[in-house]
Amino acid sequence: MELMDANLCQVIQMELDHERMSYLLYQMLCGIKHLHSAGIIHRDLKPSNIVVKSDCTLKILDFGLARTAGTSFMMTPYVVTRYYRAPEVILGMGYKENVDIWSVGCIMGEMVRHKILFPGRDCILHEWVQTASQARDLLSKMLIIDPAKRISVDEALQHPYINVWYDPAEVEAPPPQIYDKQLDEREHSIDEWKELIYKEVMNFEERTKNGVVKGQPSPSGAAMNSSESLPPSSSVNDISSMSTDQTLASDTDSSLETSAGPLGCCR
Structure with a gap:
């Protein structure tokens, strides 16, 4: 695998606008979809296990805790770093693929707040994220306590906050070898x-x-390379050119419209 420029821990400290944030999340979800389509649960998604290049190409690493779905062998509560651990894992319940979606929700919240979303020892110390409406809606669906009601990876890819990047060639690519x-x-x-x-x-x-x-996607489940869909010279997706000013979208999320604006010139 090629050398990447940074892990997500470093990127989180930057002021990410919603174009960059939604594109990074889109790639995470593509990678997770390819894993899940092969019956694999990552079980340890966290910023330090996600690496990024300066053009916003993202890859998922560290499959040491990954297991195939539907086996009793994988049903251990001692997985997922504590801050990104889903409630069903904490409670020692059986869990399925959408345990990874909870982890992505925690990562998304951390990208917005620039610090861990759930750092407290109990629920009283937890804070809710104040951000744009579409991002907040997606986050609330990822962080539903009941795993049966939590958004699936396919539903997340169709969400308006993510769907602006949707490319069937990436999302519906053949899964890795079973x-x-x-x-x-x-x-x-x-x-x-x-x-x-x-x-x-x-x-x-x-x-x-x-x-x-x-x-085809990498057998490791990493998201597709974006070099064909996004020009390398695009300033919108160049992490090295990220602004230090606050650039979060307003509640209207006008920056996510595909008919005009930054995303229109990045496809």
Whole structure:
């Protein structure tokens, strides 16, 4: 994987306008959708596990806690960094793919506030985010306590705050190769693990050589590269040129209209 310029912890300290923020969130959701389509839950989404380039290309890292959905093996409460941990995880309940959506909501709130959204020891110390209406609406749907009512990744990608970036070639791209759900539960010796890794590398190289994976999302579940949809020279998506002034949109969210304004020239 190529060298990235920063992780999201550093980007969060900048004054992000809603164009940049919604585009970063769009890429996160694309990456999560590709993971979930292969039956994989990341389970440890946080700013330090997300890296960004100066053109706002985003990638998701650290799959050490990732597990396949629907197995009893993954139902442990000792996952997800505390500040980004969904209520059903804290309570030791069974959880599904949308545990990752709660984490994205916490990351989004942190991008708005420039500090951790839920840092308190109890609910009394928690603060609610004051931001533009569309962003606030999406955030409220991501942070619904009841996981059955929480917004799904597909619904989030269709939300007006995110949908301005929607590209079927990215969102509906073929999922990564379905992971062997029993692999994590098997006992292997070191030599057996080496052989499995070697076979996986050779298989990937063969598929790459034959062009099978060309134009498809990375098997790691990272979001699609934006170089085709967004010009590298675009100042709107160049983190290195981010303003230090407060640029959050008003409640009308006029900056998110696709018919005119900054987004219209970035597609």
